[in-house]
Amino acid sequence: MGLTRDSSKQSTLVDLFNIEKKENEHIIALAGNPNTGKSTLFNHLTGLSQHTGNWPGKTVTNARGKFKHGCESYHLVDVPGAYSLFATSEEEMVARDFICFGHADAVVVVTDATCLERNFNLVYQVMELTDNVILVINLMDEAKKKNITINKIGIELDLGIPVVLTSARNGVGLKELKDTLNLVMTNQYEYNNKSIIYSNEIEKKISYVESKLEAKINHIKLRFLALRIIDGDNRFFDSMKQYFSDDEYELINQVREEIHQEVNQEEVRELITEINYKEAEVLKNKYVKENANKFHKDKKIDDILTSRIFGIPIMLLLLTGVFYITVAGANVPSGMLADAFFSFEEVLTRWFHTLHAPNWLHGVLVLGLYRTLTWVVSVMLPPMAIFFPIFTLLEDLGYLPRVAYNLDHLFKKACAHGKQCLSMCMGFGCNAAGIIGTRIIESPREKLIAILTNNFVPCNGRFPTLIAIATVFFAYVSYGQYNRIIPALIVTGLVVIGIMVTLLVSYLLSKTILKGVPSSFTLELPPYRKPQIGRVIYTSIIDRTIFVLGRAVLVAIPAGIITWILGNTFIGDLSVIQYIANFLDPFAQLLGLDGIILMAFILGLPANEIVIPILLMAYLSTSSMIEFDSFDSLRQVLVNNNWTYLTALNVMLFSLLHWPCSTALLTIKKETGSWKWTCIGFIIPTVIAIIVCMMTTGIYHLF
Amino acid sequence: MNYLSDIDVGKVVKVNALLAKDLLKERMLALGLTKGTSVEVIRKGPKNNLTVFDIRGVMIALRREESNLIMVE
Incomplete structure (x- = not known):
């Protein structure tokens, strides 16, 4: 396996993506909106065996960790928080590139139970990129406080992917998540991915682009690539260059030029987002029940803390x-510490005297340093x-x-x-x-x-x-x-x-x-x-x-x-x-x-x-x-x-x-x-x- | 049709069009400001500058320069 690209094009980012793995070892990407408790979940899952650094060549922090569950072991990669994979920031770019080209065996999308509508948008986007998606609905404890109820089975059936409810900071639901990962990794879960169907016109274009590309390109989901070709995401293509060989890139560019002549890309992009969000809205309205007034408490606090006058x-x-x-x-405590240290200084001084240490050494080490x-x-x-x-x-x-x-x-x-x-x-x-x-x-x-x-x-x-x-x-x-x-x-x-x-x-x-x-x-x-x-x-x-x-x-x-x-x-x-x-x-x-x-x-x-x-x-x-x-x-x-x-x-x-x-x-x-x-x-x-x-x-x- | 920046606190309106371009437009779309989305005006900050909106169940604050790029009805 591995990428089909010229070796000269190897970028450091790609190197990182190729995490070495043994049998029964799986790479899991942890993605999600900012503020969903993703890092808490990451910490709970990996405990102390984690390692942080920067994404190579990037300035975005990267955290990786390992854990075992049953016979399976996992490399968990904490992908930067992103609202959308249509990257508008460096974080979102790294997130998108890793999910696209990182060869993760599965992507866990962490969502916030209290604002699922927006979070579902990302879930749909990730589902377009990869098949093995696991949806984690986190912050269930907050949802409970806000009287939000979530029909997990309904969401699972509608999306066709496993759904796990968690409250990561209390450790609730983590075992289910690990069990689910094991199921998915041993191919015991039957995925029934339901991807979003766009308008007829767009769907026709997707099929056309897919047919053009399928002979040559096989390491990225063609539907996603086709969609980006149609809506003309230039930033995506700029950063994509490094993951494709020259031939592949040329082919993609040809198709792009052809498509660009017949599509108003700005409109299509808006339409695609609109349909994505509409689906998210439908899903939320169907399976999530919440008070119209869920902001009530926050608004009360904000009335004071962000008041114009106060x-x-x-x-x-x-x-x-x-x-x-x-x-x-x-x-x-300062006084207590000082007392303790000072009495130890006397002990130190006595040691120096017993050892007949020279005065200057006592001076440097005890009077100066200590x-x-x-x-x-x-x-x-x-x-x-x-x-x-x-x-x-x-x-x-x-x-x-x-x-x-x-x-x-x-x-x-x-x-x-x-x-x-x-x-x-x-x-x-x-x-x-x-x-x-x-x-x-x-x-x-x-x-x-x-x-x-x-x-x-x-x-x-x-x-x-x-x-x-x-x-x-x-x-x-x-x-x-x-x-x-x-x-x-x-x-x-x-x-x-x-x-x-x-x-x-x-x-x-x-x-x-x-x-x-x-x-x-x-x-x-x-x-x-x-x-x-x-x-x-x-x-x-x-x-x-x-x-x-x-x-x-x-x-x-x-x-x-x-x-x-x-x-x-x-x-x-x-x-x-x-x-x-x-x-x-x-x-x-x-x-x-x-x-x-x-x-x-x-x-x-x-x-x-x-x-x-x-x-x-x-x-x-x-x-x-x-x-x-x-x-x-x-x-x-x-x-x-x-x-x-x-x-x-x-x-x-x-x-x-x-x-x-x-x-x-x-x-x-x-x-x-x-x-x-x-x-x-x-x-x-x-x-x-x-x-x-x-x-x-x-x-x-x-x- | 109005600009979102002109809507009073407490009102709920529907997004009609985005006048923003490029990255800003992308960001607005990512936040869920697509056509037909309901937006509630929650609070106006000092100098009527930052205004908090309920956009798809999330509180988002926009400066006047951004909210007057959003047409609503």
Whole structure:
């Protein structure tokens, strides 16, 4: 088997499609609309044996996993979410190409029980592409809550394919799905595929095209190919080139030209979609019973969350609330961690003494490395462990599209794409992810704007820095009193500043080097869903907290050792660090910072997480030792190094606005393919950070 | 015939024609905005800009620039 194509045409995408398989091994594609719980199903089926990466040559994420059921084993390929196979985005293109040419043994189409009508459209399209289709109607628990009843047997009879009802997040229906897969793979299921019949005229054309092609082409369903030839899907043919030999492609082109002369393709395309959807509607009306008012609850919630007047204030309130809980909750565990680490430091020191280790080794490893690392962990871990789950919870609820809805008029005013708000929200997780996320924006101009401004929202690496400094510096207004509101307000304020700068820079870019008008935009507001607490905790602790902290620790280890050595190598009266700091100091003072802070930001280029660690190491390596008890002692270190409220404010502003980390810069290079835009992506934030910090310093010194 | 952008909140209308072209038209079709589809206007956002519609059982928000490319009756 395999594709009949010239070997020279092998593309990397095709390579991926040819997954090696043994006997009793089957490749299953998992397709579906976005927001159908497809990934949840994927995770439940494959458990821990999965592997994620990018589709070769594409920037769309690809997840594969394995599982066994009975004697059969399965390779499950998670195809990107798509509304339709008439691709309008890179995701949909990958989905279509994989289902077309990936040689999956079966395609499982995951659908959302609460909006089957639209989902059926995709099911019909997939059925045109391949025979072995299994329909999974997921989110049955949501459907139950909305009083939607589904006649599974009716749908199964009408479509002629197996139907499985699931509620993937509760694990319901998964065994049936696996049983069904086994049945299908051992040829025990009798398919009775009912494909859509179009108008007479179209059907005649289909038969004609099929008769022309059938002698030569056999690795794609001819009906699908014929339909695309008739409705003139040029994008499909462009990407199809790589899967066909020259002869085949030539033949297809001949037929295309012939057909094009007699058909108004735009009309036919509309008609085909119309008939597809009409069938979907009929099927839904026949077998799905739902209240006319299924949106009732969502509408009620939206009345508040997306209200014209209260939408934005509520958003800010929520954000402040999240930060408040973070600041309030982090204090006690931070102290406890710090105590634990400190008592272990004494143990470590005793070991070093017993082993008669030289003083400098104890200095590097314990006083330099261990102390700073543990300090970082105790300052950063608790806020992260609180902040990330809450943030993920909001994401899971379906709140982010509502944020996009509330802010859209501002983005429109800035001549930016509506989806920029979504890529901006992804930037809260990681700017590199946010920059990759701009792929959802089709227009190159607006995509560039979104890429260049993504850095202005603080990422996971910078949130802990902001929260820590806000807490350290603004929580203790006076000794003993622990204020939680002010730090929360400050961090919220910083986020607002970040968004305002995003909008302003977007506007300026659209009026200068990236002139143009905003392009089209559709935004789906998915129903609110109860978050899966387990998953939220898992992804936010494992994916985010551990990842961010791990990166901070890993990069901080060499940085820590170097910093300690530099801090303790003296040339004359001054340590090397002091030389560097003194060199940077005059400029840093203009920004209301000091030389060491600026040095930490420069050294923090690989990862923003390590700015605080480096800062601490540099301060600790030169200043006298101090008692170690978390937030308050951190404040002491900073105050001893002449920090004022202005310094704290400017460090936060600089952290918010300064150059992107190296990962983000490399991502910009990858996404834009141009060093010019990468440089601009570096220069704009840097200049803005410098200007803003100079302004605050100027204002501060006026009074 | 009217533009979808001019319809008041709470009204239900039927799609008559799409004036959009290319990718946008493809996307609208993918969302199910085919001829004869019922669309309910659910909510208008700040500055009457984004409007939420019930399109085939899904809530979709469109900017005025898009919704006035959809003719309804």
